[in-house]
Amino acid sequence: MIESNSKPETLSDWLSHLEHLHPVxxxxxxxxxxxxxxxxxxxxxxxxxxVGGTNGxxxxxxxxxxxxxxxxxxxxxxTSPHLLRYNERVRIxxxxxSDIDLCKAFAEVESARxxxxxxxxxFEFGTLAAMQLFSQAGVDVAILExxxxxxxxxxxxxxADCAVLTSIDLDHMDYLGDTREEIGFEKAGIFRNGRAAICxxxxxxxxxxxxxxxxxxxxxxIGEHFGYSTGATSWDYWGVGGKRHSPPxxx
Numbered sequence: 001m002i003e004s005n006s007k008p009e010t011l012s013d014w015l016s017h018l019e020h021l022h023p024v025x026x027x028x029x030x031x032x033x034x035x036x037x038x039x040x041x042x043x044x045x046x047x048x049x050x051v052g053g054t055n056g057x058x059x060x061x062x063x064x065x066x067x068x069x070x071x072x073x074x075x076x077x078x079t080s081p082h083l084l085r086y087n088e089r090v091r092i093x094x095x096x097x098s099d100i101d102l103c104k105a106f107a108e109v110e111s112a113r114x115x116x117x118x119x120x121x122x123f124e125f126g127t128l129a130a131m132q133l134f135s136q137a138g139v140d141v142a143i144l145e146x147x148x149x150x151x152x153x154x155x156x157x158x159x160a161d162c163a164v165l166t167s168i169d170l171d172h173m174d175y176l177g178d179t180r181e182e183i184g185f186e187k188a189g190i191f192r193n194g195r196a197a198i199c200x201x202x203x204x205x206x207x208x209x210x211x212x213x214x215x216x217x218x219x220x221x222i223g224e225h226f227g228y229s230t231g232a233t234s235w236d237y238w239g240v241g242g243k244r245h246s247p248p249x250x251x
Contacts (some may be wrong), residue, residue: 011099014106015086022121028152028175037111037157038127044135044142046076047205048158050190052146053166053201054183060166061143063250068141071092076134076142078155080123090130092137097130097200105129105136124146127154149176151189163217165199166210184208191217 008014049064051057063080064222068075074093082088087096109128120128127147134142144155149172168184176183186204191197197217199208204221212219220226226239234246 008106011086011102012139014103017110018106019184021125022119025121026123026148026175027121028149030152030154030157032118032144033120033154034157035129036109036113036116036118036124037130037131039116040109040132041121042128042132042135044131044158046134046139047144047161049140049141049162049164050150050155050158050160051143051164051166052150052153052187052190053164054171054187054201056166060164061145064143065094068143073140074138076130076137076139078127078130078134078142079145080126080147084155086126089126090133092134092139097133101133102129105133105240107118108132116224121154124154131158133150146187146190147190148172149186150187151186153190156190159178159192160190161192162196162198163192165190165197168201168205168208181205181207185211188212191215191219192230194218196220 008017015224051064058079061077065075065077071094077091078089080089085096087099087102090097090102106125106129109125113125125190131142144158146155148152150156165187168180168187170180170183171181176186185207188208191212193216195217197212197219199219200222203222209219220240226237228235228237231246232247236246237244
């Protein structure tokens, strides 16, 4: 465990601090990060949409963020990695969190971490800080992008009211397994009992369907429970809620 010897002040200071807190960049598991969450007293009061999968997570988060925002909700969104600024990862109402708000959230997580005697990875620390900020901001809903896998990813300490799997392919095999079945099992770890679990992978691994059945998720799979067809300027959708004809393509 690596302890803090100085007090970061700027966002740059904090990010440097986070990079040196834990002896390894990636450490799969939920026990450490959940202990710090408990010390924080962090129990989000809003619904959570967790987005996992191999490809398409970022665009799915962006689309959900836009739809919910246009519907009038106060929407939080946590994604990774960032392109230019860390602030891009943490958004409320489609606006990046300020340096001041991020530093405040980091300081609160750090106090809980030190009190717990636990070290956290960069991503684990950032996940807790984002959710701390969202909880204090009074958001209506949060969209969380999985960092790696799903079952043992830090965002999975928060129960998803709706879990989305975008696609399932061979990725991060050193951590998730050598086959699509093994990887699918890890990604399906974000499913919850009685909650919606939506999969847009046409060739869904059997392990994903089994995991949905084991946990009792309300599983919906593209081609079986919903689908779409495309035209030159519009598209058609069908699903459990009915059909929608000829909406324009998203901008």
